[in-house]
Amino acid sequence: MLDRPLAPPPVEVIVAVTQALHREARLLDNEDLDGWLAMLGKDVSYRLELKSRRFRADRSPPLPLGPGVIFNEDLGRLKMRVDRLKSGFVWAEDPPNYIRRAVSNVEVLANQADNEVRVHSVLVMHRNRIDGTTRLLTAGRTDRWRSEGSCWLLASRDIVLDHSVMPDSNLNAFF
Amino acid sequence: MNDNIADLVDSRTGRQSRSIYASEDIYRQELERIFGRCWLFLVHTSQIPKPGDYFRTFMGEDDVIVIRQKDGSIKAFLNSCTHRGNRICRADRGNARAFTCNYHGWSFSPDGALAGVPLESEAYFGELDRTKFGLIPVTKVAEYKGLVFGCWDANSPSLDDYLGDAKFFLDVWLDAMPGGSALLGETQKMVLGTNWKLPVENVCGDGYHLGWAHAGAMAAVQSMDLTGLSVGNSGVDLDGGLSVAGMNGHMVLSALDGVSGYAFYPDPKPILEYLEANRQTVIDRLGEVRGRQVWGAQVNITIFPNLQLLPGLNWFRVYHPKGPTQIEQWTWAMAENDMPEAVKAQILENQCLTFGLAGLFDNDDGDNLTACTEQSRGWRTAQMDVYTNMALGRSGKREGFPGDIASGLVSEHNQRYFYRRWQEHMMAETWAEVPTYNINSLTDEEAEHA
Ligand code: FES
């Protein structure tokens, strides 16, 4: 735990990181996946764990090997997913789905490392699919962003998805 | 209705009427004659290890809660209060000493007994016979080597007889190693706008779609050969695998190389080392054929009607119907308990990568199944037929294996048996009218030498 609270990051940092979140969402919406990969740190960790609905008072121990994941990606694995999407073989994405991300509730907080910030945000993903129906996915995200040279790179992202049953037939999309 | 059912499927020609994927009437009859009659998978014993552990699932559309008892046995009940019918347990899983209804506070102990009724003496004047209001038990619950099944029909065959010769293949997963098996991780749940039979059909026999529908995923992660199947459906080796059916409606696809189950692991090395280190043990337990050729190979096992387990890709799945054109698909990773922890962790990881909610392969199937369902709902399409007529009449006995067997993983042999079984159940008024068959069953002597 911290000895004393960290001073809040300078306004310029808050603005720059918030802009990075918006830019990231736009690149993903436009399927500029290489542009998105370029916003990720080399050591990026991108995770979304599975969960179950449990009573508040439930006393059962954690599962032996953990809950399992929807995403547990490093840069290599994210590149592999991007390569698959770009392979021309992913029929579920052709014609393209209409997809739009709204980023909100952004909080930029200081982190121990000087060149890093912690960032909470909410992502709402609107997907109007090939079948004409619309799925709305919401997720909370806790990130670390790191300043490298003139830009901010995503160092880690922990995603919490707000659906106990995935309401869509695929997740060919990044949060 | 029965005349109609006789027309809907012709397993000799591989024909199905598209109405079976969308009709509300047919679906209602399925809930009665298939989900109300067959043994349905409830839980793996590894998911509720301790007394009081419970797991919520469905039998057809009936919400069911499965509970480990004090004496270690397992009971299952309708998750519905016997007072006014409210849902009792709203959690997916957990551990509990009692289940208390939200509505008026009746509480039930893990053995289903009505244990507490608020204002029992004041408002019921002590006249309520609690013994008549316990939770409604699932008629029969039985276990086969870790897999717990439930059945509503008192006249069903035993679970052992129901599984029949499918046990020959189930054992390759459940009993290859002395430690048995376990399911890993939380339940991966997805809603899909498909009729429940289409995903079953897809996995029970359809090796044909792999190289085409999953071309992008294969290109991304394939590290070894799987019976010659290749990106873009440009090749296949029919001698490399078997399509096995004719076992009471259960079906198996199996490669025969003892390793290809792990072909879709980017780094299969640790698992291949585990296989080689334990190969002799498995041969000693299951014989040459299963120990050398099947254990470690890609195997798709379908237990009629809605359970599928895939040694190799190591996923385990049930489909819960939610109306004629919707399902919830529930998936877990599965491992052998004798595997080193690192191998189990890799299996959980790779199952999530390939057939999880963002699975590279799984994400290819949903839209196809959904669209096949939608294309059965039109005024014109509902009158039309579809066919599973690949390799008709090309099946028979294969040395060392039970079942009616066609060559290769690419064949529509298994699908025809699936729809045949579906029709047999749908036409039968009672279990007594449902035929039992285990074609080319191995004799004791054959089994010993297998
Ligand atoms: S409905 Fe459950 S206590 Fe009344």
Ligand SMILES: [Fe+2]
């Ligand atoms: Fe598939």
